[in-house]
Amino acid sequence: MDAARLETSLAGINDFYNRYLDYLSSRILGYEKTLERLFIAFLCGGNVLLEGAPGLGKTSLAKAWAAFFGLEFSRVQFTPDLMPLDIIGSNILEDGPAGRRFTFYRGPIFANVILGDEINRATPKTQSAFLEAMEERRVTFLGTVYPLPDPFFVIATQNPIELEGTYPLPEAQVDRFFMKLRFSMPDFHALKGIIDLADKRIPGKQADPAALAQESKDSLALWTELAPELTAPDGVKSYIVRIVQETHPDRSGVDIIKRFCRYGASPRSAISLHAAARAKAALDGRPNPSYDDVDELLLDVAGHRIILNFEAEAEGITVDSVLNEVRNSVRREFSLREVQGAGA
Incomplete structure (x- = not known):
């Protein structure tokens, strides 16, 4: 991709993102950072887990999000008695001209945007079925494979443990x-703005959902074409790798990791962090991600992949504090390298 095409593509992504912010920020107040993160995850084909107490507007956010993109929205309310077939669908015996036969009726997971509400209220069996379908982007029922719609995006919520x-x-x-x-x-x-907003009753849908859905797909296609061109500098890739390595107690030189961390971040976190940093740079109109992009996204992308031990829980040590210490240590290491390189 030549420089002119790259600049035009970045401008197209940025324009779509700005319209997204204008629409969502007028309906969902106080969560600008969350809106940005959701857009980054959507571009990267990832799914998001929202954690918060009931009544904070997680459902309203998901509905407004789907309305902007003109995508089909479905909500799954997880309860202890919810079964996997309630999510993926099931066969129903029907009478027809050719006699009785089973017809597969698709469950609520067959939509573009899924709100998995209070996922941690469902049993592990139901959680596993939902998350497997989310990961594989398809449902297998009695030997038949049913692909899920494209695009497919899950916003799962959970109550604090x-x-x-x-x-x-x-x-x-x-x-x-x-x-x-x-x-x-x-x-x-x-x-206070939320109270005022409730009185205004701003419409939840835009004029032409079909046109919006097509524009969303076009933007994703543009991003698919653009993403390989937004290669992170080798130093940024090494920075990501070092951060992930330093979260593992058997490889880390950071004392707080050795003492309080049971398991470090997975290789998947390095892949996700690299993808998210590229998307963050693109939304800012830059073709290459920086160390600062990685730092800003680190807690959201890697925080849930770190498992602390019982000693950390007893002493009130949080994942955020551990990751901040790792980030600061690795950043000092890379700053020293740059100084030494400049001196050479």
Whole structure:
């Protein structure tokens, strides 16, 4: 791709992103960072886990998000008695001209945007079925494969683990999410704006959903073409690798990791962090990601992939504090390399 085409493509992505922000920020107040992260995950083909208490607007966010893109929206309310077939669908025996036969009726997972609400209230069996379909982008039922729609994007929400009646997601399942975002209480001004917004009753849909859906697909196609051209500098790739390596106790030189970390970030986190950094740079109109892009996205992309030990829990050590220490250590290492390289 030549320089002119690259610049035009970046401008196209940036224009679409700005219209996205204008639409969503007028309906969802106080969560600008979350809106950016959701767009990055969508570009990268990843799925997002939102964690927050009930009533903070997670469902409203998902509905408004789907409305902007003109995509089919479906909500799955997870409960302890929800079964896998309630999500993926099932065969129904029907009478027809040729006699009785089974017809597969698709479940709510066959939509473009899925809100998996309170996923940690479902049993592990149901969680596993949902997350497997999310990862594979298809459903297999009685030997027949049914592909899920394209694009396909999951926004799963979960209540904080300390609330009663929850089933914590296994670490291997959490790793399937591209990002984990915390949905916290909005500040004073945002909350006041939410009250005012409730009185205005802004329409939830735009004029032409079909046109919006096509524009969304065109933007994703443009990103698919553009992404390989946004190659991260070798130094940034090495920076990502060093951060991921330093989260592993058996390879780390960071004391807090050796003492408090049980398992480090997976290779998938390095891939996701690289993809997210490229998307972040593109949204800022830059063809190449930087160290700062990696730093800004680190907690959201890698935080849920770190498992601390019981000693960390007893002493109140958080994943954020551990990752910040790793990031600072690796950043000092790379800054020293640059100084030494300049001196040479």
